[in-house]
Amino acid sequence: MNATVDRKTCSGCGTCAKQCSDVFQIVGGKAAVGVVHIPWYLESASMHVSHECPEGAIHIGEAHGLMMAETGSDLRSWIAL
Numbered sequence: 001m002n003a004t005v006d007r008k009t010c011s012g013c014g015t016c017a018k019q020c021s022d023v024f025q026i027v028g029g030k031a032a033v034g035v036v037h038i039p040w041y042l043e044s045a046s047m048h049v050s051h052e053c054p055e056g057a058i059h060i061g062e063a064h065g066l067m068m069a070e071t072g073s074d075l076r077s078w079i080a081l
């Protein structure tokens with residue numbers, strides 16, 4: 001299981017980072033995912049946070065493959081294929 005954040009939609013409210021800081025952090029005023037794969041013991045909390053996000057910016061899904069992608073001038077992120 002993996003998480004992605006749509007940083008264009010994210011308002012940077014910080015709810016996800018407060019509720020599940022082992023997976024989500026605020027970087028540059030927006031949420032970012034700090035793990036490639038969500039550990040089993042954080043899956044429930046991550047799912048809960050995705051429903052709590054006021055902007056609907058968090059997607060939780062199954063990763064069949066991952067690639068490193070440029071998401072900004074100085075920020076790289078893992079994305080699911």
Ligand code: SF4
Nearest residue numbers: 010011013014016053
């Ligand atoms: S809860 Fe949603 S809007 Fe708020 S920081 Fe996290 S991803 Fe962004």
